Structure formats: structure tokens, C-alpha cells
Amino acid sequence: MNILFDQGTPVPLRRYLGTHLVTTTYERGWSELANGQLLAQAELAGIDLLITTDQNLRYQQNLNTRHIAIVVLCSTSWPKIQRHLDAVQAAVERASVGTYEEVAIG
Helix, strand or coil: CEEEECCCCCHHHHHHCCCCEEEEHHHHCCCCCCHHHHHHHHHHCCCCEEEECCCCHHHHCCHHHCCCEEEEECCCCHHHHHCCHHHHHHHHHHCCCCCEEEECCC
8 A cells, every 4th residue: 555644643653554555745845845745746646644743634625525534643743653553553544545544643
């Protein structure tokens, strides 16, 4: 699966996503793209899953027409996310075209 990390997604998470190919918006030169542009560019590039920390994304974009899966981490804190790696990994494995899932990070 081709996974794209949005700006707030902690990069160390990539080590815990097994055999998936992970890139970041920064690495692709997409750091300045607005959400709608980012989703469109990611779809054109063949990205299967966007992992983001933007909890407002579903309110800002019409996700019904998108052909990309989205997983939202409800924290940008790497130490907190580390405590919920199983939940993040499970959400990644469940992801399929057009799905949206939030992972609660407490």
C-alpha cells in the first residue's frame, strides 16, 4: 500500500507500518498544498492512504467522491501515538478506497 503522511503525522510512525511504502508531503514537495489539492494530487500519484492529524478534514472536504483512504490520528504527539500503535496499525490494515477512520489517541 502507498501511504502518504500529512504534515502533522510523526515520521517515526513509518517504521511501524511494515511493508507499506510511506512518503511524506514534505518529501514529495506537497507541503504547501491545501487539503483539497493535496487529496487530488495524492490520488493522481496513486497514493492509497493518507494518514493525517487534521481532525477537521471531513468537515472541510467532501470525502464521498474521493478514491483514497484516510486515517486520522487524533494527536500529533509521538509518545501518545506510540502507546496506540496497535490501533493505528489495525486502522491501516482496514483502510480501503474511500474509507475514513479516526484513531482515538488518549
